[in-house]
Amino acid sequence: MSEVKDAVDPTGWLLDVDLSQFETYLGRTLPGFRGPVTIHPARAESLSTFIVSTPDTRFVMRRAAGLEREFRIVAALHQKGFPVPRPLLYCDHEKLTGTVFYMSEFVEGRSFEDPALPGLGxxxxxxxxxxxxxxxxxxxxxxxxxxxxxxxxxxxxxxxxxxxxxxxxxxxxxxxxxxxxxxxxxxxxxxxxxxxxxxxxxxxxxxxxxxxxxxxxxxxxxxxxxxxxxxxxxxxxxxxxxxxxxxxxxxxxxxxxxxxxxxxxxxxxxxxxxxxxxxxxxxxxxxxxxxxxxxxxxxxxxxxxxxxxxxxxxxxxxxxxxxxxxxxxxxxxxxxxx
CATH class of the missing domain: 3.90.1200.10 (Aminoglycoside phosphotransferase (APH), C-terminal lobe)
Known part of the structure; x- marks a missing residue:
């Protein structure tokens, strides 16, 4: 069964989204996709960026109004070899998530909130x-x-x-x-x-x-x-x-x-x-x-x-x-x- 996990969700959209319909769409558009999915904000109280996890992998979903420009920029940069997450799909079917969204690969790596980079040499x-x-x-x-x-x-x-x-x-x-x-x-x-x-x-x-x-x-x-x-x-x-x-x-x-x-x-x-x-x-x-x-x-x-x-x-x-x-x-x- 799909679920919303640890969702600190200021927009409330996760409570209303039809996850089965969302999964069906991803199954048609993402090669190799297999549900069920688990969704949670990428950062505490994130308004627009969410992690979509499946039994096999993870994706990042960006959802907000006016994302087509951002998606096109990221896609162009990826094509030129600049280090960005690989964009996978853009969807303007607002009924799925309440607004437009795009999916990209989840990049496994380290991130630092503190510019002092504590813990490093x-x-x-x-x-x-x-x-x-x-x-x-x-x-x-x-x-x-x-x-x-x-x-x-x-x-x-x-x-x-x-x-x-x-x-x-x-x-x-x-x-x-x-x-x-x-x-x-x-x-x-x-x-x-x-x-x-x-x-x-x-x-x-x-x-x-x-x-x-x-x-x-x-x-x-x-x-x-x-x-x-x-x-x-x-x-x-x-x-x-x-x-x-x-x-x-x-x-x-x-x-x-x-x-x-x-x-x-x-x-x-x-x-x-x-x-x-x-x-x-x-x-x-x-x-x-x-x-x-x-x-x-x-x-x-x-x-x-x-x-x-x-x-x-x-x-x-x-x-x-x-x-x-x-x-x-x-x-x-x-x-x-x-």
């Missing part, structure tokens, strides 16, 4: 970070035309993101955050020059990377829901914000120092950013501080800090806003804001 940490760096540079080196997908132009990416973030911030009605107001006033007039667009991930973090079970090697990058054409440097600096988190004590409540990075085998931000720049053919990361101000401001205003996501209280969201906006203004001042 120094050499392995260093090699993991180097391969993550190389993987991001490899993504940004892909010529968009070779993907053969219509993703728009990708022009004016940062400007459009800033405009959206400001609109969302003002619409929230939140007041009393002077640093947030300062960045919102300064940033639109001091944007980095528009760069040739590349495919960007949009949420490239170490916890969206799967590593080989024994080797310090990236075997899959996941969660492409924010992917599209855009500014690759903005995408890279978003990834670099892990160092800001470490330096601010966001992992285990302890702030990392330069000595801590050296002792753990984790490269410093300057060394890591320099290696990425070298890999993409740049001498340095241009407009470094401005890109940080942009990403911090966008994180606060656009990614749910001002307008909380489900399960995040308004008080918790506002408490997070003050340090984020202060850091955004600090980077803006380094870039010349007064």
């Amino acid at each position: 120094n050499e392995e940490r260093a090699r993991i970070y180097d391969d993550v760096n190389a993987t991001l540079a490899r993504l940004h080196a892909i010529e968009p035309r070779v993907l053969a997908i219509d993703l728009g132009t990708g022009r004016n990416y940062v400007a459009e993101q800033v405009d959206r973030a400001i609109v969302r911030y003002k619409a929230s009605g939140v007041t009393g955050f002077a640093d947030m107001d300062r960045v919102a006033a300064w940033l639109p007039g001091h944007l980095p020059p528009d760069r040739p667009p590349r495919l960007i991930h949009g949420d490239f973090r170490i916890d969206n990377v799967i590593f080989d079970t024994t080797e310090p090697k990236v075997i899959a990058v996941i969660d492409w829901h924010q992917a599209g054409l855009g500014d690759p440097i903005a995408d890279a600096v978003y990834h670099f914000m892990a160092w800001i988190k470490l330096g601010a004590g966001g992992v285990g409540g302890r702030a990392f120092t330069q000595n801590d990075f050296a002792e753990l085998g984790i490269p410093t931000l300057e060394a890591y950013a320099g290696e990425y720049a070298k890999r993409v053919g740049l001498k340095t990361i241009p407009n470094f501080e401005t890109y940080f101000a942009y990403n911090l401001f966008r994180m606060a205003a656009l990614q749910g800090i001002v307008v909380p996501q489900p399960g995040v209280s308004k008080g918790r969201a506002l408490a997070a806003l003050a340090p984020l906006s202060a850091m955004a203004w600090a980077f803006a001042r380094r870039a010349g804001a007064t």
Whole structure:
């Protein structure tokens, strides 16, 4: 008998889905599929990603509105040999699961929530970070035309993101955050020059990377829901914000120092950013501080800090806003804001 197992399911869809109908569909479309299935969220309270297990294997199911674009991106990347889970099918028959979904292979490997990579040795940490760096540079080196997908132009990416973030911030009605107001006033007039667009991930973090079970090697990058054409440097600096988190004590409540990075085998931000720049053919990361101000401001205003996501209280969201906006203004001042 099919079942829903350990399902912390905020959407409630698992309680209503007809699993026998779902199994019948997979039996017709997935070669070698054999039920029954067990379904559970891939992560705690996941809204869109689920593990579908059978007696023989496991799959990953992504279900949400507007997934065709994501599926096409992942399929194109897989065809070009970039490390992503192999996509298996896309289904727009919403009656099966309540919305469109796609299935991909389940990649067996290691994942890390903590960018400090606890439990690993120094050499392995260093090699993991180097391969993550190389993987991001490899993504940004892909010529968009070779993907053969219509993703728009990708022009004016940062400007459009800033405009959206400001609109969302003002619409929230939140007041009393002077640093947030300062960045919102300064940033639109001091944007980095528009760069040739590349495919960007949009949420490239170490916890969206799967590593080989024994080797310090990236075997899959996941969660492409924010992917599209855009500014690759903005995408890279978003990834670099892990160092800001470490330096601010966001992992285990302890702030990392330069000595801590050296002792753990984790490269410093300057060394890591320099290696990425070298890999993409740049001498340095241009407009470094401005890109940080942009990403911090966008994180606060656009990614749910001002307008909380489900399960995040308004008080918790506002408490997070003050340090984020202060850091955004600090980077803006380094870039010349007064």
